[in-house]
Amino acid sequence: ETGVTQSPTHLIKTRGQQVTLRCSSQSGHNTVSWYQQALGQGPQFIFQYYREEENGRGNFPPRFSGLQFPNYSSELNVNALELDDSALYLCASSLDRELSSGANVLTFGAGSRLTVL
Amino acid sequence: TQLLEQSPQFLSIQEGENLTVYCNSSSVFSSLQWYRQEPGEGPVLLVTVVTGGEVKKLKRLTFQFGDARKDSSLHITAAQTGDTGLYLCAGLPSGSARQLTFGSGTQLTVLP
Numbered sequence: 001e002t003g004v005t006q007s008p009t010h011l012i013k014t015r016g017q018q019v020t021l022r023c024s025s026q027s028g029h030n031t032v033s034w035y036q037q038a039l040g041q042g043p044q045f046i047f048q049y050y051r052e053e054e055n056g057r058g059n060f061p062p063r064f065s066g067l068q069f070p071n072y073s074s075e076l077n078v079n080a081l082e083l084d085d086s087a088l089y090l091c092a093s094s095l096d097r098e099l100s101s102g103a104n105v106l107t108f109g110a111g112s113r114l115t116v117l
Numbered sequence: 118t119q120l121l122e123q124s125p126q127f128l129s130i131q132e133g134e135n136l137t138v139y140c141n142s143s144s145v146f147s148s149l150q151w152y153r154q155e156p157g158e159g160p161v162l163l164v165t166v167v168t169g170g171e172v173k174k175l176k177r178l179t180f181q182f183g184d185a186r187k188d189s190s191l192h193i194t195a196a197q198t199g200d201t202g203l204y205l206c207a208g209l210p211s212g213s214a215r216q217l218t219f220g221s222g223t224q225l226t227v228l229p
Contacts (some may be wrong), residue, residue: 004159033216042121042205042219043160056215090159100147100214102167108159 002027004109006091012115013081021076021112023091031055031097032074033106034066037088049074050097078114086116120144121208123220130196131228138191138204138223146208149182149189150217154203196227 005024013019025032031050035043045058049068063079072093078085092106099106124139140149148167152160164173166182166189173180179192189206203224207217 035219040221042123042207042221043217044219045216048215056213058216092159098214099209099217102148102165105150105162105165106217108161110158 004091004093004107006089006109006112008112009110010113010115012117014117015081015083017081017116018077018079019081019114021078021089021091021114023074023076023093023109025072025074025091025093026107029093029095029107030072031094032068032072033092033094034074034076035090035092036060037090037111038084039087043090046076048097055097081116083116086114088113121206121218121220123204123206123223125223126221127224127226129226129228132198133195136193136196136225138206138225139188140190140206140220141188142208143187144208145186145211146218147186147211147214148209149186150207150209151180151189151191152205152207154205154222155201160205160207193225196225198227198229201225201227 007022033048034046037043047057048055052068065077067075088111090111092108095104121142150165151163154160164180169184169186171182177194181190203222205222206220
């Protein structure tokens with residue numbers, strides 16, 4: 001069983017550019033969540049995708065958008081990059097969208113480290 | 118917004134010592150999780166606690182959920198160098214079962 005894989009692992013962009021980050025969910029998982037982890041901070045929830053639709057969103061502006069594909073993989077897109085967007089972007093997959101079941105937990109990927117200059 | 122505060126932010130101890138990390142909030146959480154994250158990796162789930170007052174043990178690690186489900190602690194006995202890492206608590210807010218609220222983390226360094 002493969003875990004969650006993310007690409008690219010590292011990338012550098014300049015202010016105003018756009019970036020796409022990719023995530024393959026763990027086998028058997030149909031839900032993908034994205035988190036942003038700034039240096040020295042805990043992860044912050046960006047949004048969750050379930051059945052190819054956004055299914056909950058944190059306090060992030062509309063320039064953060066995403067997609068989920070029929071094979072449950074996902075993309076995170078960020079437009080008009082700002083310096084504060086520099087962070088580790090974590091993708092996590094789960095069996096289902098409701099995390100209240102003890103059996104339904106998040107499995108995180110290793111993240112994509114974005115640096116905005 | 119429900120916030121989780123972790124303390125201490127940094128902790129450096131000698132191998133063999135004991136330590137406790139705290140996670141506090143003014144809000145109630147339906148469950149709380151502890152993760153460990155190592156450099157270049159994503160967080161890895163250690164435990165989930167659900168019931169107020171619950172205590173779970175995982176070898177040398179003891180996790181406790183407060184009676185009111187607003188706070189939690191992680192106690193490590195006889196720390197080892199392999200315990201080094203960033204420890205994160207994360208709560209599932211009451212009324213929202215789809216997103217975790219993370220604390221800012223405790224960076225633990227265990228020295229040989």
